[in-house]
Amino acid sequence: MLKEVIATRYIAPLREGGSLPGLVEADDLGTYVMKFTGAGQGRKTLVAEVICAELARRLGLRVPGLVTIGLDAVLGLGEPEQQVQDLLRSSGGTNLGMDFLSGALGFDPLAFEVSGEEAGRIVWFDALVNNVDRSWRNPNLLMSQGDLWLIDHGATMIWHHNWPGADASATRSYDASDHALARFRPDVAGAAADLAPRVTEELLAEVTAQVPDAWLVGEPGFDTPDDLRRAYARPLLARAAAVHERVTGIEEGT
Ligand SMILES: Nc1ncnc2c1ncn2[C@@H]1O[C@H](COP(=O)(O)OP(=O)(O)O)[C@@H](O)[C@H]1O
Ligand SMILES: [Mg+2]
Numbered sequence: 001m002l003k004e005v006i007a008t009r010y011i012a013p014l015r016e017g018g019s020l021p022g023l024v025e026a027d028d029l030g031t032y033v034m035k036f037t038g039a040g041q042g043r044k045t046l047v048a049e050v051i052c053a054e055l056a057r058r059l060g061l062r063v064p065g066l067v068t069i070g071l072d073a074v075l076g077l078g079e080p081e082q083q084v085q086d087l088l089r090s091s092g093g094t095n096l097g098m099d100f101l102s103g104a105l106g107f108d109p110l111a112f113e114v115s116g117e118e119a120g121r122i123v124w125f126d127a128l129v130n131n132v133d134r135s136w137r138n139p140n141l142l143m144s145q146g147d148l149w150l151i152d153h154g155a156t157m158i159w160h161h162n163w164p165g166a167d168a169s170a171t172r173s174y175d176a177s178d179h180a181l182a183r184f185r186p187d188v189a190g191a192a193a194d195l196a197p198r199v200t201e202e203l204l205a206e207v208t209a210q211v212p213d214a215w216l217v218g219e220p221g222f223d224t225p226d227d228l229r230r231a232y233a234r235p236l237l238a239r240a241a242a243v244h245e246r247v248t249g250i251e252e253g254t
Pocket of ligand 1: 098140
């Protein structure tokens with residue numbers, strides 16, 4: 001279970017992204033980047049964020065800590081900006097929060113160096129979850145005190161938008177030619193040798209268990225949240241073994 005906190009103050013919107021995440025303060029006095037159930041794709045985006053971040057964390061990649069944030073929609077009433085007010089008012093209940101990396105810089109592929117080993121691990125992971133949102137135009141990587149952190153996993157696992165086609169969709173290749181780390185000679189095969197055996201049914205059960213029931217209930221074709229959790233685990237388990245052979249568009253390191 002993710003730690004649960006309650007939002008006490010909306011501080012400011014974070015403008016770079018498309019989904020208008022906000023900076024909020026919570027009842028544990030923590031400051032979090034909050035992603036709202038009422039935004040765009042809503043719950044599915046949040047499910048993807050949790051599964052990918054918790055999987056990445058267990059594979060040794062750096063991701064900010066996650067919490068769930070309870071929101072009382074009345075917190076939106078005082079917001080002067082209409083767009084923010086609408087978002088808060090439509091997001092009562094359970095939302096997602098992540099630790100705010102204060103002072104972090106957006107990753108610039110032309111300004112920072114990354115080892116082929118680290119690049120390989122990240123490209124391999126993105127191929128596994130089919131992340132289409134880590135391009136050099138929009139890396140969704142932060143640099144904090146010399147370390148790379150992965151954020152924004154909302155646009156992954158495209159197959160969860162069409163469950164009947166999920167197994168077929170999960171066999172597709174991953175085009176990494178636009179990937180933010182493509183120029184660092186990512187050692188994808190080396191990463192696969194280390195990481196793929198760690199993506200087990202048990203690990204995926206532990207990862208998917210972190211998703212709050214509130215974001216899983218009512219999905220057409222699934223009777224219970226646990227049925228849907230298993231549906232999320234299946235394509236990842238199937239992809240893990242051989243996805244490195246289906247990464248296209250990069251010159252691999254050795
Ligand atoms: N944990 C974090 N710590 C610091 N800044 C963050 C964090 N998460 C997001 N941001 C900032 O907010 C921006 C938008 O967040 P992101 O998760 O990419 O949302 P979107 O779906 O809108 O692209 C990021 O580009 C980054 O600048
Ligand atoms: Mg983003």
